Amino acid sequence: MMDSSWTPEQEQLLRDIWPTGESIKRHIKALGDRSYSTIMSHAKKVLKLGSRPKTARGRVAYAWPTIKAELEKHPGTAPELIKRTGLSMAPVCGHLRKANPGPDGAIHIIGWRKRSTGGKPVAIYAIGPGENVPMPEPFSPAEKWKHRCTRRGVGRDPFALAKGHVVAPTTGNGRVYRQSMDVRDDLEVA
Missing domain, CATH: 1.10.10 (Arc Repressor Mutant, subunit A)
Known part of the structure; x- marks a missing residue:
């Protein structure tokens, strides 16, 4: 059964494009400005064109x-x-x-x-090729517990950065306040 809204030229264009693997989306305007799924359905069900050839289109190896x-x-x-x-x-x-x-x-x-x-x-x-370093043994339960206790205490420890328990943030997010260390007597009186 042939859909009457399709012209013979549009169907011929679809027949010509189908086996090449070329993008159908480039020709949507010429195919009556129909949706992609409508075009695919017409090609498979009405024109019986079968499946399209597999191409590398859309799978860029970057x-x-x-x-x-x-x-x-x-x-x-x-x-x-x-x-x-x-x-x-x-x-x-x-x-x-x-x-x-x-x-x-x-x-x-x-x-x-x-x-x-x-x-x-x-x-x-x-x-580059080379010998792999063997995987070390995982932490023992005692080491895991020690790390867990350390992580829990970090939030309460103001010297955690100095002890090396946490790393200072390196992103530019947030605000940085600079406190002047100059104490002037006239400001203290006010």
Whole structure:
């Protein structure tokens, strides 16, 4: 059954575009300004064109070159690479896995960072093949408890930064107040 709102020219254009893998969205105006789903439905159900050929359209391979460029600048963990590249976790972790860390891979593990929460250590990756540093043992229950108590006490300890329990913020967010250390007598009287 042929839909009467479609002209023979529009259907022929759709038949011509379909096997090439070219974007249908570029031709929406020429196809009667219909929605994409309407065009796809007409091609499959009315014209019986079948499925479209698979193309690389929409799957630009920019994730690995971006990750590689960041690793060439400075080694890093997966969470650091996510922040530095702006990519999501799935492509970063997927490409690190595909890069086969080790002597035969494109990257290798140069160290590990233990988590203060006691979870699995995080690998620090560097570009190029090399021997992987073995994963350290996780924290013992006693070490986990010690870290937990330290984290709890940090909020109450005004000297936590000096002791090295916390790291000073490095972002530009928030306000910084500068207190003058000059005490003038005439202001004290007022």
